[in-house]
Amino acid sequence: MRLSQFHLHTTKETPSDAELTSHRLMLRAGMIRKLASGLYIWSPLGxxxxxxxxxxxxxxxxxxxxxxxxxxTIQPRELWEATGRWEKFGPQLLKIKDRKEQEFCYSxxxxxxxxxxxxxxxxxxxxxxxxxxxxxxxxxxxxxxxxxxxxxxxxxxxxxxxxxxxxxxxxxxxxxxxxxxxxxxxxxxxxxxxxxxxxxxxxxxxxxxxxxxxxxxxxxxxxxxxxxxxxxxxxxxAAEPPARAAAGEAMRKLETPTQKTCEEVAALLGLALQRTVKSVALMAGETFVLALVRGDHEVNEIKLAKVPGLSDHRFATEAEISEYLGCVPGFLGPVGPAKAIRVVADPEVAALADFVVGANEAGFHLAGVNWGRDLPEPEIADIRNVQAGDRARDGGELKxxxxxxxxxxxxxxxxxxxxxxxxxxxxxxxxxxxxxxxxxxxxxxxxxxxxxQNHDEVGIVWPEAMAPWQAVVCVINPKGDAAVSAAAAELLESLRAGGLDAALDDRGLRPGAMFADMELIGIPHRVVVSERGLAAGTFEYRSRSASEAESLDRDSLMRKLLG
Amino acid sequence: MRLSQFHLHTTKETPSDAELTSHRLMLRAGMIRKLASGLYIWSPLGxxxxxxxxxxxxxxxxxxxxxxxxxxTIQPRELWEATGRWEKFGPQLLKIKDRKEQEFCYSxxxxxxxxxxxxxxxxxxxxxxxxxxxxxxxxxxxxxxxxxxxxxxxxxxxxxxxxxxxxxxxxxxxxxxxxxxxxxxxxxxxxxxxxxxxxxxxxxxxxxxxxxxxxxxxxxxxxxxxxxxxxxxxxxxAAEPPARAAAGEAMRKLETPTQKTCEEVAALLGLALQRTVKSVALMAGETFVLALVRGDHEVNEIKLAKVPGLSDHRFATEAEISEYLGCVPGFLGPVGPAKAIRVVADPEVAALADFVVGANEAGFHLAGVNWGRDLPEPEIADIRNVQAGDRARDGGELKxxxxxxxxxxxxxxxxxxxxxxxxxxxxxxxxxxxxxxxxxxxxxxxxxxxxxQNHDEVGIVWPEAMAPWQAVVCVINPKGDAAVSAAAAELLESLRAGGLDAALDDRGLRPGAMFADMELIGIPHRVVVSERGLAAGTFEYRSRSASEAESLDRDSLMRKLLG
CATH class of the missing domain: 3.30.930.10 (Bira Bifunctional Protein; Domain 2)
Structure with missing residues (x-):
């Protein structure tokens, strides 16, 4: 492959809508071009x-x-209806009507x-x-x-x-x-x-x-x-939490006038965040549900949806919260709701004693709360994200x-x-x-x-198996000394004969621009053929991952590239 | 490739909706399976x-x-609008709305x-x-x-x-x-x-x-x-027709009470069909057009649409025909219309003298009609299908x-x-x-x-370059004598090493069923390895296009297959 016969088109500008490194580099290298939102042309290089x-x-x-x-790619609705996925797949499923108004989807x-x-x-x-x-x-x-x-x-x-x-x-x-x-x-x-x-x-x-x-x-x-x-x-x-400690405190109502988050409440009370409990108010069908995780933990939506009865839950509205808990958000808790509710507690919450929850009264929290004494034992389900540092079930630490x-x-x-x-x-x-x-x-x-995974500040650093070419032979001034072009072409053929996917950069760019292109598009092995090198019997070789080029004679070069 | 590890699934039945030989054979060979109307799964074989x-x-x-x-495959409407093809391509263009109601088409x-x-x-x-x-x-x-x-x-x-x-x-x-x-x-x-x-x-x-x-x-x-x-x-x-002959007859009105087609009129009058003229009534925008071809010729719609002004023509309705020609279909002609019309004549019609057309009066035709005398000279355009036997422009004959x-x-x-x-x-x-x-x-x-192009009564006859495999080595009773399977496997490897795309039929079918499959799916070269053949040091070889199998020793077989 001669690059003069290939369509290579790199650009210097970084498009403003490209947030991700790979997106920016693929555009700069000219691997892809946008046709419309989420639709990309793969260029010859890409x-x-x-x-x-x-x-x-x-x-x-x-x-x-x-x-x-x-x-x-186009599949009939009937098949997808039969498995229930015509609806279940949701709006990601691109639905299509043909000229006879029959329905299909793009698979x-x-x-x-x-x-x-x-x-x-x-x-x-x-x-x-x-x-x-x-x-x-x-x-x-x-x-x-x-x-x-x-x-x-x-x-x-x-x-x-x-x-x-x-x-x-x-x-x-x-x-x-x-x-x-x-x-x-x-x-x-x-x-x-x-x-x-x-x-x-x-x-x-x-x-x-x-x-x-x-x-x-x-x-x-x-x-x-x-x-x-x-x-x-x-x-x-994560590992199961240690068994719950015995209750040590009496339940008491504390003023927390502006403290709505667990962090704020813990800071006000001078307590560890791990002693506080976050109450997330949900509706699952006709049932009001409080999902409880520790103040330092986050609810995992997928885990929550796997709890029986919660597959179709949503957040409760302020009106629903007021109806079931008689309170505004920020001070919610499982103790003494206005109406019957379902309480689902993460195991780490179920293992707490003397913990803090909202009092279901604006401006107040309850401390010293204990399961079984101050409120019924909860339903327990793993509904949280694990965190780095958590104990693993195998006894190790989670990273x-x-x-x-x-x-x-x-x-x-x-x-x-x-x-x-x-x-x-x-x-x-x-x-x-x-x-x-x-x-x-x-x-x-x-x-x-x-x-x-594989890039640096000047471009892509392809693993060899994925590179557009494993090696590129760069010709300095291809319209100059014919011996240089001939030597480069001969080298290319030898590399290809040795099983390497190699190309020849005979576009006639200035060396700086040519090398920048090769670095940007991530070519693992670059070999430069120049008049000066030829006179000395050497080729300039540089691995994409090396910081320096080296001067090699033909045998050393072939050994390096073909092993 | 061992066919026991491949999914080959031929069938004997011919589906009733498969009209075309290739469709039937591809289904029987199991190359394709229908998913929905016009949508086919390509099986591993296909x-x-x-x-x-x-x-x-x-x-x-x-x-x-x-x-x-x-x-x-999915492309935005805007691009297709810009070239006018969003409408022009017609209902063959599959139009799609995405979840944001933006429009696209499947390319x-x-x-x-x-x-x-x-x-x-x-x-x-x-x-x-x-x-x-x-x-x-x-x-x-x-x-x-x-x-x-x-x-x-x-x-x-x-x-x-x-x-x-x-x-x-x-x-x-x-x-x-x-x-x-x-x-x-x-x-x-x-x-x-x-x-x-x-x-x-x-x-x-x-x-x-x-x-x-x-x-x-x-x-x-x-x-x-x-x-x-x-x-x-x-x-x-076709070649231009010879120059028009001079008028030889007077125009006369003839009774053709039930004769509406050129064939019927020619038969009644005892004239050559080539002397009659077919009048096709069209509307192109607001203009009524009579397109004329010889009685033995057919109008070509594509050529007609290329005549200036006729790109969007349609057939005239009976009401329009009555309005412009004062007549019912079957007796139409270009002479003396009720209102002004456009007449487009094929060159072969323009070259006629003493010809026959409808009289624009139910039950009558005109004979001895001549251009310039009985009606104005027509606009001339090539609007007919050529026919086998027509003179070509190069002097040859059209086939x-x-x-x-x-x-x-x-x-x-x-x-x-x-x-x-x-x-x-x-x-x-x-x-x-x-x-x-x-x-x-x-x-x-x-x-x-x-x-x-390439089939016979028992199946497909692939050109070698397109065959699923160029050669198949068929093992008789693969679970029997281990030497047979070993010889077949060795032969397969030799053929593959020689560059042939070959497979091994080790499915253990009876010979008749196995050979029928190989003929149906069109394998160019079939080699049979059997206990008896092995004892005699021979392989049975049959080319898909030959009527007989031949017994070959290994050297001859390799020469035949690898050249």
Whole structure:
């Protein structure tokens, strides 16, 4: 590849709407161009990277025994109705009417379509297990598309769906896929972690996420120092708190005229924040619920929604709070409500003695409160975010890192196959509902995530497997001495013959501009061919991650690049 | 590849809605499965073929200097409004509203998006010429999707867009693309023809189509025996007719009480059909138009629409016919209309003397009619389909064959760049509107077209380049003698090492069922490994196109397959 024949178009300006490093660098490198909100054109340079990721994903999926197919992006409403996801998926599902007013959606994932395919194709247990995958454009109508291709509306995804007769077959394939995913992210050269996850809108029994570690990551990942325990914030659990101490104080009402937050109340009373309790007022259907976490803790919405009866909760209005607690926000608590309410306490709250809550009276809090004595024992559920420093269940300490989700594996079980009546005949000739796993990788998101993890102040620092080219041979003054161009072309051919994906920069830019481009677009190996170097029998070599260039003769250069 | 690890699923039944051979065979072979009307899942087998076509198209586009990128499938209304195509494209354009009620379409082609990219990326003539291509899913909301992937709504297309400063650069790239297309279809192993075409809804100055020749083809292609002239029916022209003879008869009114068609009138009068004239009544805006073709000719709608003023014509209603001609259909003609009308005559009609037309009086025709004497000289325009046997302009004879359109190249000129204001600075530093070419190939349609051209009564007969595998090694009783399986596996490896895309059929089917599958899915080379053959030191070989199998020793077999 000669760059004079390629369309490389870098820019110096940083667009103002690009908040994230990877978004800025992809735009500056000319890898992507915006077509509309959340819709990006992949330029020739960007597409080279995208295709490298795609190829590694495809190879490892095939090595793991999965078989590729292709599902239409446009899928009929009826299938999505049958599983209940036409409504349940929410407004991220892009709904479409065709010229005959029939309804379709742009596939954000393809469980329904694959289950439909499976029920047409699979009739006997002898055809199992089977794992179908596709690498296909997906669409999710994000309410606020941003961060470039990190959270684009149209994106490229690898999605795989396995079908099984027995649950243990599903578990085996699930483990097989986890191993394949680890090979994929290892080959891509990324620092990644697998964490336990909540299975969210896809549903199912077990699920794990793969994250690229990066300080800018949207997700908090929780690790234990005591084992290889790792989970995302929605799934992470801490150790059970120690048993509750005996009550030591009498309950008393204290004036807290302007103190509405736990921090303010703790400061006023000279108490540890850990002794205070935050009361979050919710409505779940017709029921008023107070969710309680310690003053130093935060409620986790996903955990809260998993509490029986709370899947569709919302915050209570001031009118509802007044009706049930007879009070204004800022002074709420579970003691002596005006009407019957449901109280859900985090285990850390349930373990407290002599704690502080709002008095349900403006300007007052209660201290010395104790369960069983001053109010009934609460319903207990883990509803909080764990925090760095929490004790882990394995006895270690929990640490928190930031990650970008790039893969997700699920044991779906039989819910989709049941809804769509996908069965096969089992060993005894009886119809059995298929068990199913699904396995996704965000191909286009990996590109952005890799940049978040691998960049410096002048540009991208690609892992070798993802770089648009592993090496670029830069020609100084290509229209000058013909021997220089000839030597560069010969070097290019030797590198390519040695298996390196290499290109020739024969655009004729000044050296400074050419080198800046190569640094910006993140080329791992840069070789400069110049008249002066040629006279000395040397090439200037610089690794993207090294601070200095070095002068190498041809043999040393070839050894360095081809090993 | 071992077929026991692959998902191969052939069926015997022919679905009743599959009218076309390729549709039936693709379903029977299990290459595709229907998800909804005009939407097909490509199974693992089908996808292998699709990817082979895709790879050849990509390689030849790259060899021709084009650079790949990727455009979103979902594109904003504003871009399509700017070129007028939001309305002009018609109901085939799938229009979509997102959650914010903003309008988009699913790209059926990407001139607008590419021109938008070009105006962001290209600023100087020094960046030209450049040709961007993508291989991407497209959508056209066909009113009656049918014929499987031949006319699916969602399909895979390669579309390329070149940008130029000068028209001669466009012409040069257009020729370059034509040559690349010829290499592509040659490599695919297809019998194809390039024909002159009308540029249709895409617009522009010059265009040619590439057709796969097949008796079942939807399009009539016109060839001349006198040169390499070839055109589709919309673009095909015949030689000018000989000069008009002098009038020889007086005009007379004849009773034709029930004779309404030219055939019936000619039979009644004992005249050649070529002496009669068909009058087609149209409205073009406020103007009533009679379009005249010879009784033995057919009007071509596309040619008619290209006559100035007729781009938006429709058939006249009976009320309009009565108003302008004072007559009912069946007896219409250009002589003595009730009100002023426009008459457009095909050259063959304009060249007639002593001809027959309707008398504008129910039950009567006029014979011996002559231009200039009985009615004014007409406006002349080529508005008919040519016919097999017509004289060609090169002096040869026109022949007609059937074809399936699989590629189309256009010289678009500056219309899109003008509408979207895509300019670059020219050699003199002045802003110049870009000139543009576009070049499409229907990747998924090629698969169906190849089958229409290459099949027999038992299945598909793939050209080698498109076959899912070039060769399959069939193992008889793979669970029997281990030496047979070992020999088959060794043979497979040797074939693959020799560069052949080969698979092993180790599914353990009975020989008859296994061979029927291989014939149905069109494998070019079948090799059978059996205990008996092994004992005799031979393999049974059969070419898909041969009627008999032959017994070959290993050396002969390898020579035959690897050359």
């Amino acid at each position: 597409l080279r990277v995208l295709r490298k990721v795609e190829r590694i994903v495809r190879e490892e999926m095939e090595n793991a025994g999965a078989v590729e197919l292709q599902i239409p 954000p994932t393809a469980e329904e379509a694959l289950t439909d395919f499976a029920r047409q194709e699979l009739s006997s247990y002898k055809q199992l297990p089977v794992n179908f995958f596709q690498i296909q454009t997906k669409f999710r109508d994000e309410i606020r598309p941003r961060f470039g291709v990190m959270r684009a509306r149209e994106f490229l995804m690898k999605d795989a769906y396995s079908f099984h007769l027995h649950d243990e077959d599903l578990v085996r394939e699930y483990e097989n896929m986890k191993a394949a995913y680890s090979r994929i992210f290892t080959r891509l050269g990324l620092d990644f972690r697998m964490v336990q996850a909540d299975s969210g809108a896809i549903g199912g029994d077990a699920s794990q996420e793969f994250h690229v570690i990066a300080d800018s990551g949207e997700d908090a990942l929780v690790f234990s120092t005591g084992s290889d325990y790792a989970a995302n914030m929605e799934a992470a659990v 928190i890192a930031r990650g970008i989700e790039v893969g997700h594996v699920f044991q779906l079980g039989r819910q989709y196959a049941k809804a769509l009546n996908a069965t096969v005949l089992d060993e005894n000739g009886k119809a059995a509902v298929l068990s199913m796993g699904c396995y996704g990788i965000g191909i286009s998101r990996i590109v952005a995530a890799a940049i978040e | 996808l292998r073929v699709l990817r082979k076509v895709e790879r050849i198209v990509r390689e030849e586009m790259e060899n021709a200097g084009a650079v790949e990128l990727q455009i979103p 059926p082609t990407a001139e607008e998006a590419l021109t938008d990219f070009a105006r962001q990326e290209l600023s100087s003539y020094k960046q030209l010429p450049v040709n961007f291509f993508q291989i991407q899913t497209k959508f056209r909301d066909e009113i009656r999707p049918r014929f499987g992937v031949m006319r699916a709504r969602e399909f895979l297309m390669k579309d390329a867009y070149s940008f130029h400063l000068h028209d001669e650069d466009l012409v040069r790239e257009y020729e370059n693309m034509k040559a690349a297309y010829s290499r592509i279809f040659t490599r695919l192993g297809l019998d194809f023809r390039m024909v002159q075409a009308d540029s249709g809804a895409i617009g522009g100055d010059a265009s040619q189509e590439f057709h796969v020749i097949a008796d079942s083809g939807e399009d009539a292609l016109v060839f001349s025996t006198g040169s390499d002239y070839a055109a589709n029916m919309e673009a095909a022209v 007609i064959a059937r074809g399936i359109e699989v590629g189309h190249v256009f010289q678009l000129g500056r219309q899109y760049a003008k509408a979207l204001n895509a300019t670059v600075l020219d050699e003199n530093g002045k802003a110049a509107v870009l000139s543009m070419g576009c070049y499409g190939i229907g990747i998924s349609r090629i698969v169906a077209a190849a089958i229409e």
